[in-house]
Amino acid sequence: MKKPFLMIAAVGLIFTTACSPAEKKTEESAKEQTEATEEVVEETEELTDSVHFGQMIDAEGALTIDEFASQMEGKDSMNVKIAAVATDVCQKKGCWMKVQLADGSEMRIRFKDYGFFVPKDISGKEVVFDGIAFNEEVPVEDLKHYAEDEGKSAEEIAAITEPEIKTSFVATGVLIK
Incomplete structure (x- = not known):
């Protein structure tokens, strides 16, 4: 009974550890995308003074x-x-x-x-x-x-x-x- 419990705990620990960096990367990626979007919006606002x-x-x-x-x-x-x-x-x-x-x-x-x-x-x-x-x-x-x-x-x-x-x-x- 201890072995299945230890295996489940080990698998859970692996999933938790493996998922943490991805969440961190996802947060960093989202932050980078937000910054890039803000730059594009600023550039677009400058261009909207002109009409083609x-x-x-x-x-x-x-x-x-x-x-x-x-x-x-x-x-x-x-x-x-x-x-x-x-x-x-x-x-x-x-x-x-x-x-x-x-x-x-x-x-x-x-x-x-x-x-x-x-x-x-x-x-x-x-x-x-x-x-x-x-x-x-x-x-x-x-x-x-x-x-x-x-x-x-x-x-x-x-x-x-x-x-x-x-x-x-x-x-x-x-x-x-």
Whole structure:
């Protein structure tokens, strides 16, 4: 009768000893996971100040408007990432935005394949956009359409009678800070 009791006690002692380090490891592992989760949450909170539309981009390597102007000089088009302040946005859908160029003119940014839009209330906010800048002749019909999107009066729209040569941009991604 003593032997079965001793065997049961020995087996119980082995299980108790064997399980203790695992519990300790589990507690340590849980603590490490909690710390890692807290770090990710902190990093995510920093990133939530920015909102992406279209392709995911970051601000790294973005040119200022002045840098863009000097690099675009003498070219018909170029692939580029630019950081600027949005000056105007389509108030119907958010299907385009404008930024002011170094010479005081505005550049309209449209979104590739009409694939995404930006919020209509981002005027005055810093934006980063990536894509293709190019010089184009904007037809009268398009100029009138844009004027309508901007909420201009019928008289202002009727006064548009000539096409304009402008620097335009088709963005694949936009980051709003």
